[in-house]
Amino acid sequence: MKEIPVTLVKANQLMLVILTLLSIFLQNVWIVLGTLVLVAASLLFGPKANLAMRIAKIFIKDFSKDETEAVVLLRFNQTIAASLLAIATTILFVSGHWIAWVFTGMVSIAAAVALSGFCVGCFMYYQIKRLSYKMRHNN
Template sequence: MSEIPVTLVKANQAMLVILTSASIILQSSILVAVTLMFIGISLVFGPKANLAIFAAKKITKKDLSTEPKESAVLLRFNQSIAAGLLTVALIVLITVKHWSAWIFVGMVTIAATVALMGFCVGCFLFYQWKKWNHKLSSK
């Protein structure tokens, strides 16, 4: 699967917003761990194992084959960033129980919320990384 319908990508973003917001509101490290587990499963087994995408496919009644698509590589890159931030947050929550962990969870919440509104922070970072890599390889 090299491209994913936008509806399914938005379902993934919505899941991230809901789970990370709930974890912040409830101050629940367990919800952070659950969110990280959902992302980790998707990173290991691919988009077909993404629980939000699976649920959205079951719920959605429209034909997704005609819908605009988004790159699976970008989804994976964005989820890798989210997984990294949530991993740091979970480590801080488990080891020192410091409030700063919620900043990392909040970063995921904000990025997913902004993505739902139309601007993909991870996509911007991906483009900058590719541009930087291209400059280095062309020298």
């Protein structure tokens, strides 16, 4: 299983918190769209395309003693973030309805909670895997 240093994962989470909160406070759809592009780039091209991780690697050279996280979890979380940001961006460009900021806020909250130690996406991932396993083995 591919692993990624937790420091890089936290850099990504910090970027999400900063950009999504900034977009909410400034009520700026372009920041939401930019955040979506950054998240989508890392989904399409992998962690090497993640801007936050690239910046973190400039400042931190040695990750050998860092704990790691499965890349599949990062990808799952990025998929959720990209989906929520895509919904928010679409709503903002189509109607400008306030509900879009709720979707953006969900990304902010999830990333902030992850920074403090509980990964909502990881919890969801394991629950889905557990249910999938149960369904396959109960037949």
